[in-house]
Structure formats: structure tokens, C-alpha cells
Amino acid sequence: MKCKKLVSLALALVMVLSLAACGGSGSTTTTEPAPAPAAGSDSGAAAAPAVTTTEMVDDTTGLKIACEPIELSMGCSGTIEGTASGDAVYKYLDEVKEWTDGNFVINFYPSGQLGGDAELIEGVQMGSVDIFMGSPSSQIGLVPELAILDISGLYQNIEQCNEVLSGGVRDQLETYYNKAGLHLGSAFATSFRITSSNKAVNSLADLQGLNIRTQENKYHMAFWKALGANPTPLAFGELYIALQQGMLDAQENPWVSYVGAKLCEVQKYMIFTNHIPFILTYVTSQSKYDSMTDAQKQVLNQFFYSVQKETAEKSPADDLRMQKECEDKYSLSCTDLPQDIWEAYPAATQAVVDLMKQDIDPDLVDSYVAAAKAAVGN
Numbered sequence: 079m080k081c082k083k084l085v086s087l088a089l090a091l092v093m094v095l096s097l098a099a100c101g102g103s104g105s106t107t108t109t110e111p112a113p114a115p116a117a118g119s120d121s122g123a124a125a126a127p128a129v130t131t132t133e134m135v136d137d138t139t140g141l142k143i144a145c146e147p148i149e150l151s152m153g154c155s156g157t158i159e160g161t162a163s164g165d166a167v168y169k170y171l172d173e174v175k176e177w178t179d180g181n182f183v184i185n186f187y188p189s190g191q192l193g194g195d196a197e198l199i200e201g202v203q204m205g206s207v208d209i210f211m212g213s214p215s216s217q218i219g220l221v222p223e224l225a226i227l228d229i230s231g232l233y234q235n236i237e238q239c240n241e242v243l244s245g246g247v248r249d250q251l252e253t254y255y256n257k258a259g260l261h262l263g264s265a266f267a268t269s270f271r272i273t274s275s276n277k278a279v280n281s282l283a284d285l286q287g288l289n290i291r292t293q294e295n296k297y298h299m300a301f302w303k304a305l306g307a308n309p310t311p312l313a314f315g316e317l318y319i320a321l322q323q324g325m326l327d328a329q330e331n332p333w334v335s336y337v338g339a340k341l342c343e344v345q346k347y348m349i350f351t352n353h354i355p356f357i358l359t360y361v362t363s364q365s366k367y368d369s370m371t372d373a374q375k376q377v378l379n380q381f382f383y384s385v386q387k388e389t390a391e392k393s394p395a396d397d398l399r400m401q402k403e404c405e406d407k408y409s410l411s412c413t414d415l416p417q418d419i420w421e422a423y424p425a426a427t428q429a430v431v432d433l434m435k436q437d438i439d440p441d442l443v444d445s446y447v448a449a450a451k452a453a454v455g456n
Contacts, residue, residue, distance in 0.1 A: 134383040138173055141380070145178040145373040151185050152209035153192035153201070161334050162396040163268060163358065164188075166388040167211070174381050182377045184209065202363050203259055210361040214265070215295055217361070223254040223438050229430050230301040230353040231423035232450040239267040239355040240390065241453045247446055261367040264382040267355035268393040274336060274345040275328035276321065278411075282306065282418040290328040291317055297430050298330075301353065304426035305419065318344060332356040333400045342404040348412040351419070358389070 135141060158164030167186065174182045192198055192207055195216030201207035203220060210217075214224040226247075233239045243265050255262045279285060286306040292298045294311035302309040307328075312320060314335075320326045321344040329341065330351065336342065360382050367375065404410040435443050 134380055136387065138177065138380070138384060141173075141177045142179075143177050143182075143373055143377050143380075145181045145377050146371050147181045148370065148374050149183045149185065150208040150378075151187065151192070152211060153187045153198045153207050154211035155190045155193070155195045155198065156212070156335070157189045157338055158334075159188070161338075162392040163334070163385075163389045166385045166392070169388070170381050170384045173384070174377055177380070178377055182374065184381070199361065202361055205363060205366065208362060208366055209263070210359070212359065214357055214359055215293055217359070218295075220258045220260065221251075221254050223251065223442055225297060225434055225438055226443055226446040227357055228295060228297040228354065229427060229434065229443075229447065229450075230298070231427035232447065232454070233352075233355060234454055236267045236269060236355060236390075236394075238450070238453040239357075242446070242449045243267065243357070245449065247449055250442065250445070255361070256364055259364050261362045261364045263360040263362055263367075263378065264386050265357060265359045266386045266390055267357050268389055269332045269334070269356050269397050270350075270352035271330050271332055271354045271356055272336075273328055273330045273349045273351040273353075274341060274410075275347045275349065276324070276345055277327050278347055279328075279349045279416070279419075280413075281416050282422055285419065288328055289326045290330065291320065291326050292330065297434060298354070300430050300433050301426050304429040305422055314339070317341070321345060333397045337400045337404065342408040342410055346409075346411060348401075348404070348410055349416075350412070350414050352415065353423075358386075360385070 158167065171184055171186055174184060192201065195210075195212045196219070198207055198210045198212065199217050199220060202210045214221075214227045218224050218228075248262070248265060251265070252262045273279070273290070275288065275290075277284065277288065279288070282305070288307045290302055290307050290309055291312045292302060292309040299309040299311070310326060312326070317326075317329055318339060318341060321329065321341065329336075329345075330353070331339075331341075334356075336345075336348075362378075367378075370378065401410075401412060405412060431443060431447060
């Protein structure tokens, strides 16, 4: 098994062997319990324990973690079967059982079986659901500071966003999660929100008055208003019919939502606006996480890490697959963002920033924007 830090593993092995020799304790590694002596064997000769590093590993082949039995529930509101994120989740739901010889079990309930996003995150806070999988937007009611992730027009690619999320910003957000009684297990971007329309959008002029469905999110709406469009919040479940009947012209979502809801059947054009990264979070309650043993935390953290790594690696190819499917099967016309719309982004972004500073700590907003600019290189 290849670890991220082989030197750390070697040091951990030395510590365990030296502590075993002197009867010490306090090692930072988890060990498999020594097997009971076979009948007739010398019970005084203890078997050497199998050691597992506490660090996250990229290759989980053969990973074993001695773990006390635990069973958790995880819910999400979306349908993820057949997607990069779904494939990763199901793969590692099976693997956690293998790592722990069946002692660590996560029961997964997708497609809103335990409720919508709002009910799920509230369930985590109250303890009726153990893990929430979903976007930050639905959590703003409990953690208002997550609004910074709704600032449009900051990034040129997903790697830049993930660079920011893996740095100090994540630690800042964890502090706010903790105040709400929650623990942020993972936060990462998989792709961008992009815009589909029944009207061609070849310039900024084509956005003027465009009736576009958005989430009921004032920061999303402020961005589109600043660009001249007419943002209209609507429940996602009602979107297909609204587009089909011409009540709305356009909508914005990542590929996975667009294809999953079959919006390719009722839209003609796709514009790669790439205005907001689509971010996935995995959240538990702080009390639940604190109640877990170190070994259980290690398993859960490795699960989050592995799912994040595999989803991020496979999402670009998955997006290209969905794009080709829509182009070939539905004759969807896909185009890059027109230059004059891109040039209008900074002013629209600033409108969102100014609005947001009225609601949450302005210093947090400024530090996030500065981190994004540093990642982009301007």
C-alpha cells in the first residue's frame, strides 16, 4: 500500500516496536488486536501486531484498520447513480467494510429517502442522520458564512477552487460549522455550474431580460441581475415543465443535474458560463464525531478523503461523457462563454460581494476573495 508519507509510516513502526519493548503507551497508530494463542502454544510469546498508519493514503489496497463496531446513516437528496460521485461513494461504502472486517458500516440513503437537503442537514444537527452529502447552499441557514462559496465569477478552473478549499479557508469554515454543532468532513469542487437556454446566447446583449431559473439564493440572483438577466427562483422539480412550456428560457446547473433531470430534452443551447464551482460537502454533527474513537475517526476520514480524491479525478471525464451524450442524442449546441460576458463578470461579482458583506463578516468575505485571486494569479 502506497502512503502519502512513507517516512511517517516508518517512524510509526519504530515507535510501536520500541513502545512494545518497554511496555509504553500513547502511540499515534492503530493496531490490529493480537490473535489469541493457539491451543498448546506458548502463551507468553505475544504475536506481533499489524500496524496501520493514521495518515490518509491514496492507495487503499490491503488497508486494515482495527475498529470498534459502528453503524452510521448517510443521506443525500439527489440521484447519483451512474455519476463519478456516485461511483466513488458506492465503491468506498464497500471498502470501509473491508478495511474494518465489517465493523464500520455506512448505510446510504440517496434520492431524498430521508428528506430534502434542508431536512437532511437539520437531521444531522439533531442527530437523526449521521452524515449529510450535498451542496453548501442548503446549509446557509445553519452556517451563514458558507455564502462565500456562492460568490460567482472568481475561478477559471476547478483546480483553483480546490486549492483554496484545501487551504486556510476550510479551517475558517470548520470554526463556523462547530458553532452550529457540526463538523465539516470534506468540501471540494467537482465541476462548474453552466447555463442552458432555449435562446442562443452569443453576446451580453442576449442575456438582457433572459428569464433564467436560479435557486432561491439572493447571491445567485444578484449576479444574474447585474448581467442584465431576469433570475427567477423555482423548485428544481418544477423546472422541466417550466422550460418545456416556455415559462422560462434558461437555467443553470452542473452537468450532473442537467442530465439527471433530462433537461437536455427541453433545452437547445449550452453556454459554458462556469460562474460558480459546484461544491460537494460531507458533514456530521460535532457531537457524533467527538463520540467516535480515534480508529473510527480514522476510517471515516479515510472514507471522505478517498471519495473526494476519486470524484475529483473522474468528474472531468464524466462531464465530457455527458456533454457528448447530449450533443449526439439531443443535438445540444455547446459554446464557450462570449468574451463580452466574461468582461462583465468582475462588476457582477463585486455586486455579490457588496451584498454579502451586509450579511456576514466582511473580513471573511475579503479573505476568501483574496485567496481566490491568489489561486487564479491576479
